[in-house]
Amino acid sequence: MSLKVNDLVTEFATRRGVVEALHGISFEVGENEVVGIVGESGSGKSTVVRSVIRLLVPPGRVASGTVEFAGRPLLELRESELRAIRGKDIGFIAQNPFSALNPVLRLEKQFANIAKAHGVKADDGARRRAVDLLAATGVSDPERVIRGYAHELSGGMAQRVVIAMALYLNPRLVIADEPTTALDLTVQRQVLDTLRRLTVESGRSMLIVTHDLGVVNAYCQRVLVMYKGSIVEQGRVAEVFTAPQHPYTASLLSSASPPIEPAEAEVVPSQPLEVATWPSSK
Ligand SMILES: Nc1ncnc2c1ncn2[C@@H]1O[C@H](COP(=O)(O)OP(=O)(O)OP(=O)(O)O)[C@@H](O)[C@H]1O
Ligand SMILES: [Mg+2]
Numbered sequence: 383m384s385l386k387v388n389d390l391v392t393e394f395a396t397r398r399g400v401v402e403a404l405h406g407i408s409f410e411v412g413e414n415e416v417v418g419i420v421g422e423s424g425s426g427k428s429t430v431v432r433s434v435i436r437l438l439v440p441p442g443r444v445a446s447g448t449v450e451f452a453g454r455p456l457l458e459l460r461e462s463e464l465r466a467i468r469g470k471d472i473g474f475i476a477q478n479p480f481s482a483l484n485p486v487l488r489l490e491k492q493f494a495n496i497a498k499a500h501g502v503k504a505d506d507g508a509r510r511r512a513v514d515l516l517a518a519t520g521v522s523d524p525e526r527v528i529r530g531y532a533h534e535l536s537g538g539m540a541q542r543v544v545i546a547m548a549l550y551l552n553p554r555l556v557i558a559d560e561p562t563t564a565l566d567l568t569v570q571r572q573v574l575d576t577l578r579r580l581t582v583e584s585g586r587s588m589l590i591v592t593h594d595l596g597v598v599n600a601y602c603q604r605v606l607v608m609y610k611g612s613i614v615e616q617g618r619v620a621e622v623f624t625a626p627q628h629p630y631t632a633s634l635l636s637s638a639s640p641p642i643e644p645a646e647a648e649v650v651p652s653q654p655l656e657v658a659t660w661p662s663s664k
Contacts, residue, residue: 385411385434385555385589390447392426392433395440403429403442405611411555416578416588418598418619420634421608427591428477430608431557434589435474436464451555470500473548475558477591479540482547483532489543490528496550507658514657515546518576520569537564542573549580556581559591574601580657595638599623607631620644 392404404426411417419427432438434449436456449456451472456464468474476482484492493512494504502508509528516524519542527539535543541564548556561577562570578601581588592598598605598619605622607615607630615628623644626632635642 384413384452384587386448386450387430387434388448388450390430390433390449391445392429392438392442393445394442402445403611404433407447407613409606409613409616411587411589413587414582414585415604416582416590416602418602418605419589419591419608420593420595420598420605423593425608426611427608428559429611431474431559431589431591435468435472435557437468437474466500469496469553470551471554473551473553473556475541475545475548475556475561477559477563479537479544479564480532482544483535483540485532488529488531493528493547493550496547500551502551511658512546512550515549515580516543518580518657519543519545520572520576521546538566538569541565545573545577549577552584552586554586556586556588557590558588560593561590562592562597570597595623595634595642596640599642599644607634 387410388408390404390407391402393400393402407430409417419430421427429438429442432442433444434456438444444457447457451467454467456467459467487495490509490512494508497504497508513524513528516527521527521539521542527535527543532540541561545561548558556577558577562573565573574597577588580586590597590602602619604617605619606613607622607628609628609630615622615626615631622631623635623642626635
């Protein structure tokens with residue numbers, strides 16, 4: 383199931399009038415593909431992903447363009463149709479994990495609500511899968527954590543919980559906005575490896591926003607480079623990183639620390655994860 387974004391224009395109404403934040407964005411995420419979005423702060427990365435899954439809040443709005451997911455026009459669907467897709471077919475990991483967690487519900491209840499909202503029975507098997515996913519993303523003592531509340535979590539733990547929630551229903555596409563920024567460097571890789579195992583290596587695709595070119599180099603097949611609301615360059619990572627066509631990409635690469643050794647990210651087969659799958663899942 384691929385994602386096709388065509389000529390997306392997003393604007394924000396501000397006191398000084400309407401400001402165009404995205405100036406015609408076009409890209410695709412193919413099946414079984416990991417695509418990275420890079421670019422400096424304020425270049426529009428979050429606005430792209432929020433526009434695509436219609437989580438943009440006022441004063442932002444998509445002014446024009448189309449978004450097609452598995453052949454369906456996401457921007458034209460009714461809110462109820464979209465809700466059925468979000469969570470089930472497209473998992474979203476927000477930049478701020480606490481914004482995605484309900485402060486007054488135990489985490490186990492939040493997992494159960496996700497299941498119920500999509501017609502999955504929140505039985506023992508469903509709970510087992512939530513606990514397994516928490517363990518897979520590196521949450522220690524997941525049985526205790528799942529009985530607790532969001533405010534008891536550190537930023538890093540909250541991010542892992544949100545990742546587990548996004549993957550809970552086995553979505554075909556995961557959209558992740560800086561999914562590991564709250565984690566320290568040593569565990570970033572571990573969480574990214576888990577994300578990759580649970581998505582691409584099981585035939586899923588992923589769109590991942592990051593400011594870390596090393597992450598793109600290691601995990602993505604293709605990259606979109608954003609600058610001031612436009613994609614100034616896109617292509618296969620090995621090509622873009624070896625011979626950048628746009629001066630902004632070149633400057634990003636030259637300031638990368640540690641330096642980038644261009645390499646095509648491969649989908650490496652790894653050990654199967656000990657995660658309970660849905661009885662109904664293929
Ligand atoms: N609520 C808002 N009101 C007005 N303009 C906004 C608003 N949110 C975003 N923008 C505009 O959209 C641009 C892109 O913001 P966005 O959050 O998408 O950037 P980003 O690339 O995700 O940055 P970061 O790396 O810091 O997360 C901003 O530079 C700003 O001009
Ligand atoms: Mg952002």
